Structures are given as C-alpha cells and as structure tokens.
Amino acid sequence: MMASMKQSQLFTKTRxxxxxxxxxxxxxxxxxxxxxxxxMAGVYDLLPLGLRVVRKIENIIRDEMDGxxxxxxxxxxxxxxEAWEQSGRWNDEIVDNWFKTELKSGQQLGLAxxxxxxxxxxxxxxxxxxxxxxxxxxxxxxxxxxxxxxxSGLMRGREFNWKALYSFARSKEEHDTFYxxxxxxYLRIYEKLGLGGSTYLTYALGGSFSPYSHEFQTLxxxxxxxxxxxxxxxxxxxxxxxxxxxxxxxxxxxxELREAKAVEVGNIFSLGEKFSRALNLTFKDENGTEQFVYxxxxxxxxxxxxxxxxxTMSDERGFIWPESIAPFQxxxxxxxxxxxxxxxxxxxxxxxxxxxxxxxxxxxSARPGEKLADADLFGIPYRVVLSERSKEQGGVELKERKGxxxxxxxxxxxxxxxxxxxxxx
Ligand code: ATP
Ligand code: MG
Numbered sequence: 001m002m003a004s005m006k007q008s009q010l011f012t013k014t015r016x017x018x019x020x021x022x023x024x025x026x027x028x029x030x031x032x033x034x035x036x037x038x039x040m041a042g043v044y045d046l047l048p049l050g051l052r053v054v055r056k057i058e059n060i061i062r063d064e065m066d067g068x069x070x071x072x073x074x075x076x077x078x079x080x081x082e083a084w085e086q087s088g089r090w091n092d093e094i095v096d097n098w099f100k101t102e103l104k105s106g107q108q109l110g111l112a113x114x115x116x117x118x119x120x121x122x123x124x125x126x127x128x129x130x131x132x133x134x135x136x137x138x139x140x141x142x143x144x145x146x147x148x149x150x151x152s153g154l155m156r157g158r159e160f161n162w163k164a165l166y167s168f169a170r171s172k173e174e175h176d177t178f179y180x181x182x183x184x185x186y187l188r189i190y191e192k193l194g195l196g197g198s199t200y201l202t203y204a205l206g207g208s209f210s211p212y213s214h215e216f217q218t219l220x221x222x223x224x225x226x227x228x229x230x231x232x233x234x235x236x237x238x239x240x241x242x243x244x245x246x247x248x249x250x251x252x253x254x255x256e257l258r259e260a261k262a263v264e265v266g267n268i269f270s271l272g273e274k275f276s277r278a279l280n281l282t283f284k285d286e287n288g289t290e291q292f293v294y295x296x297x298x299x300x301x302x303x304x305x306x307x308x309x310x311x312t313m314s315d316e317r318g319f320i321w322p323e324s325i326a327p328f329q330x331x332x333x334x335x336x337x338x339x340x341x342x343x344x345x346x347x348x349x350x351x352x353x354x355x356x357x358x359x360x361x362x363x364x365s366a367r368p369g370e371k372l373a374d375a376d377l378f379g380i381p382y383r384v385v386l387s388e389r390s391k392e393q394g395g396v397e398l399k400e401r402k403g404x405x406x407x408x409x410x411x412x413x414x415x416x417x418x419x420x421x422x423x424x425x
Contacts, residue, residue: 002052004328004353007362007374010034012047014374025222026310027153033318033377035327042150042158049378050306052327054161057302058140060192060324061163064185068178070136070165075118077142079110083117087278097145111144116297119166120275127293130170130285134178138165140302152222154307155263165298170283175270175294182268182298186216190265193305194322198312199265200236202227203246210270211249212241216300217262218308225264228257236262263308266300319379320402323423328360330418331380335368335387345386348396348411355415357422376401382418386411 012034030036035050084090099111140163169175190199198219206212227236273292281293313320334345349361385397393408
C-alpha cells in the first residue's frame with residue numbers, strides 16, 4: 001500500500017495545453033497531468049504521480065519474479081569494456097546505441113544498455129559446480145540507449161526503466177522448463193496490468209538457440225511493430241517471422257490471421273551458451289566434467305508500459321488507469337470553503353486512509369470545474385465529491401472514471417462501498 005496525500009501538497013501543476021515540442025500522445029498527456037517532466041527528447045523525469053504508477057508496475061513484476069524463485073539484484077550502470085569486448089558487443093558497428101564515457105585516467109566505460117556480459121562475468125565468482133545451479137537473478141533499473149529516434153514519448157526513451165531477468169541452467173532441458181514458467185509469469189503480469197486482452201504472446205525470429213524467441217506485443221495504433229493475430233489462440237506472429245514454416249509449426253493458416261499495429265512490451269530469449277562461451281562461465285557436472293552454463297534473458301519495458309497504457313487507456317479528458325496501477329485508488333474532492341463541509345471532508349479522508357485505501361484528497365481552494373477537470377486528467381478510478389449539492393442528495397457523489405453513472409451515497413456507507421468495489425484491497 002502506498003501513502004495517501006493531500007493535493008495541496010503536490011507541487012506539480014496540471015496544464016490545459018499539450019507541450020508544443022512533444023508529438024506523442026502518451027507524453028503529452030503525462031506532461032499535462034504533471035506525471036513526468038521532459039528533460040530532452042527521449043529523457044524524462046518521473047514526478048510523484050508518475051513514479052507511483054511506475055512503482056506499482058514494478059511491484060506487480062517483482063511478485064511474479066519472486067514467484068519464479070529469482071533473486072533481485074541491483075546491477076551497476078557503469079560497465080567496463082573488457083567484458084563487452086569478449087562478446088564482441090563493445091564494437092559500435094555491432095551495437096549502435098551505446099552511450100560511452102571515460103574515467104579521468106582515460107579508461108573507457110559504457111552506460112549499460114543491457115547486462116548479459118556484466119552478469120555473466122559476475123556469475124563467474126559464484127558458479128563453479130552443478131550444485132550452484134540453477135540460478136535466476138533479476139534487476140529493475142534504468143537503461144541507457146542512444147536511440148536514433150525518440151519521438152514516441154515514454155515508449156522509446158534514451159533513458160528508460162526496465163526489468164531484466166537472467167537465468168543460468170545446467171542443461172537445455174533445465175533451461176526450457178524455466179523458460180516456460182517465465183512465459184506464464186509474463187502473461188500473468190500483463191493480465192494484472194489490465195493488458196491481458198490486448199497483449200499477445202508473439203512468435204519472433206529466434207536467433208540460433210531456439211526456433212523462435214517470444215515477444216509480448218500490446219495493441220496500439222502508434223505501435224512500431226506489425227503483428228499477425230490468431231484470435232482463436234490469442235497468439236501472434238511478428239511480421240519478420242511470418243513465413244510458411246512458422247505458420248505450419250504453429251498450425252496456423254495465413255487467412256485466419258489479422259494484421260495489427262503493436263508495441264513490444266517484453267521479450268524472452270534463450271541465449272544458450274552464447275555468453276557463457278564468450279566469457280567462459282562454466283560449471284563442473286556430476287562427473288567432474290567442465291560444462292558451459294545454459295542461459296536465458298527476459299526483459300520488460302516498465303516505462304514503455306506506462307507509455308502504452310497512457311496511450312491506450314485514456315480519453316479526451318485524461319487517463320483511465322486500471323486499478324492495479326493507478327497512482328491512487330480514490331480521488332476525494334471537496335467543493336467550497338464551508339467549514340462544516342471541510343471538516344467532514346477531512347474526516348472522510350482520514351477514515352478512508354486509515355482503512356488502507358490510497359486517497360488523493362483535493363483540499364485546495366480551487367473552483368469545482370478545475371478540480372473536476374484535474375480529476376478526469378489524473379484518471380484515478382474512483383472519484384468522491386463532497387459538496388453542498390451532494391449533501392442535499394444524501395451524502396457524497398461517487399463516480400467511476402471509466403463510466404458515466406453518478407451515485408449518491410451516505411457518508412457513513414462510503415468506506416464499505418469502496419471496500420467492496422476496489423479489487424486490490
Ligand atoms: P525495440 O525493438 O522496441 O527497440 P528491443 O528489441 O531493442 O526493443 P530489448 O533490448 O529486448 O528491446 O529490451 C527489452 C524490453 O525493453 C523491450 O521489450 C521493451 O519493452 C523495452 N525497451 C527497449 N528499448 C526501449 C526504449 N528505447 N525505451 C523504452 N523501453 C524500451
Ligand atoms: Mg531496440
């Protein structure tokens with residue numbers, strides 16, 4: 001549970017106009033609502049409301065990663081070039097999006113765009129015997145990529161937040177079992193984020209260790225990827241993998257697939273021995289024979305998810321956050337300066353807050369129209385208004401952001417009513 005708060009304490013301001021230097025709808029709305037601040041193209045600060053959304057997504061992911069038995073680490077952003085030279089990925093012709101820097105001594109460093117090399121190298125300190133395996137570690141952190149185009153707001157940042165998971169197994173079989181579990185965990189994560197219906201397990205080109213890699217693609221008009229969906233199986237094939245062999249393998253026919261635009265919100269890869277060979281990560285098996293560790297890596301774009309959700313779960317007035325990741329569960333508004341009303345609102349705020357509901361209480365002395373517009377823009381799932389009019393109607397006004405219906409509820413029944421409705425309590 002995250003803390004409740006009064007809106008008078010929120011330093012961020014909402015804006016009526018979208019910033020002129022921003023084309024992406026997700027960033028326009030997020031900036032207007034004060035969830036993020038634009039530092040430069042592709043680089044954003046997360047402000048209190050935006051950070052709450054990110055934290056909630058992280059926690060949903062964290063639960064599922066812990067459920068897989070993976071352990072959380074925090075890897076470093078600064079990386080030494082030696083490990084990357086061993087895999088060939090230090091070369092700018094092979095990886096074109098490095099941000100590189102150097103120490104005062106002149107020694108070159110990279111700002112992490114991923115961690116396969118660093119973590120493989122780190123694991124050499126901890127893996128030596130078959131008894132040390134299997135292992136999985138995950139990392140929720142900032143990633144740096146010198147992306148050529150950064151016009152999609154949070155969907156393609158030059159600095160962004162992700163979760164990466166790396167797995168280390170004794171054999172392909174052991175790896176495959178874990179890989180399947182990750183696939184299921186990912187599907188549960190998107191479901192919990194409210195994206196279950198619009199996110200497809202997508203078959204993409206695999207590299208050399210498995211016939212396919214798997215992407216998770218969420219439908220969006222502004223998506224950069226084209227996928228071909230089987231509604232019956234709720235899976236998709238990425239454009240690049242759409243060929244007869246793949247279709248046959250998946251028992252799909254081209255006619256039953258529909259084309260759609262989508263955004264890659266995650267992916268999972270079997271790495272095989274690619275990195276363990278390059279960096280010499282081995283273990284002694286039961287017979288004392290030296291073997292290469294079999295690896296996998298699995299990503300989820302956390303800030304990209306905020307962008308996709310902002311893009312797809314919003315209307316002309318603002319966001320419509322799913323309950324699981326909304327910055328607050330309830331937005332309590334009081335209208336006017338009447339002392340009795342103010343005291344009642346304050347009491348309601350404390351009652352809801354003490355019952356474990358995350359409340360944003362708009363205690364400012366702003367006009368009702370302004371408060372209502374902000375409430376629509378913020379997109380908190382439940383809006384409660386206390387005003388002279390609501391009192392005449394018997395209590396408070398309750399409205400869900402996603403619907404149009406307004407209900408009046410006695411003040412002493414509000415808590416029970418909300419507890420019944422809010423899924424995540
Ligand atoms: P894309 O093809 O969109 O550039 P990618 O193949 O480079 O993605 P990975 O390197 O596999 O992506 O990263 C894992 C996940 O991180 C992606 O599935 C995506 O959700 C997210 N991601 C990748 N690049 C960005 C970015 N520039 N901004 C925000 N999220 C990103
Ligand atoms: Mg990329």
